[in-house]
Amino acid sequence: MVVPFPDFIKPEGVKKILQVFCCLACLCPQFVYAIKVPGLYEAETIVNSQSNEGRPAAIRACLGMVLVKLTGTRDVSAESALEPILDQAERFVQQYRYQEIQAEIPALYGPDPAPRWRLAVKFDEENLNNSLRDSGIPVWDKERPSILVWLALERSTRRLFAEAGREPELLAIVQEVAQRRGVSILFPLYDLDDRVKIQPGDVWLGFHEQIMAASARYRADAVLTASVSAPVPGIWEGRWRSYGKDGLKYEWTTETDLLELALEEGFDGFVDALAYEFVHSGSYTQLGDIEITVGAVNSVDQYARLLNYLDFLSSVSRIHVKEVRAGEVTLALAAHGGEQAVVQTINLGRVLEPVESPDGHYYLLNP
Incomplete structure (x- = not known):
């Protein structure tokens, strides 16, 4: 994609920066953002x-x-x-x-x-x-929700969290499904901070306040909880709940004869719901226009970072710089799905911070 530079910016001064974050490799979980998968x-x-x-x-x-x-x-x-x-x-x-x-x-x-x-x-x-x-088939953008997963199991009447040191094979199953579906996930640390705020029973009973309080430090876009048990031998039941900023979004159950299948079906169901929300709920194959204004753009590096970010979005097909003022850039974007696709994806990320404005879509470029 070719993007024009305003007259006062020399192309040779532009540094292209692209950072790809992997949830499972993140050493600072309090800074988890939407993932460029x-x-x-x-x-x-x-x-x-x-x-x-x-x-x-x-x-x-x-x-x-x-x-x-x-x-x-x-x-x-x-x-x-x-x-x-x-x-x-x-x-x-x-x-x-x-x-x-x-x-x-x-x-x-x-x-x-x-x-x-x-x-x-x-x-x-x-x-x-x-x-x-x-062919009329919508494409899910590369920037996707970061997902925090709380997995609780009942074994011998005891309810426990599935931790890496105790149930690594179960976490690996969920991770494999996430990789196959093209999403990135994060598991809690289960350190002292977590244990003070949340217990397996909170996940079991769907105590929203405790779940969201314990999840806040990870700053994930979506929180997924699962409570899995075998009420009778050979039958594994799972209750799955997903939470967003406004609380409980989806709730569903799975029942299979194998624990591994219960985990696969439950997580697949969650990604199905995400795909409907971010892909299939709109007309993402139609090309539409949207105009946005971005503030806090005060240097060549910041200008380049803004253009690189917008260019990275799969839904954006063309970028036109309409006006450059002191600290602000106004851009016209052509995007598959138009306004809905762009606004949804930008709000999901952390590069641009939406600001209420009577003049339309206004954002601040985060440091």
């Missing part, structure tokens, strides 16, 4: 060889994984509108590579097993986004 256009699968014959099917499978993340649709094979895009999977490939998978246990007798390979594929973002929108 990495790897949305990448996927990998296991193949038996590097032959040309098997590559198209493997690339198609990888594109299917990417479309799950881009569209918010859990089962892309059931969407007839996606079939033509899947059928042209190789057209969207930007690069691919093979990596041999070493056998964990060498063969004791006879020849070693045939080698297997991991095929990693990266797809062209602009080409794929344009094809999806041309």
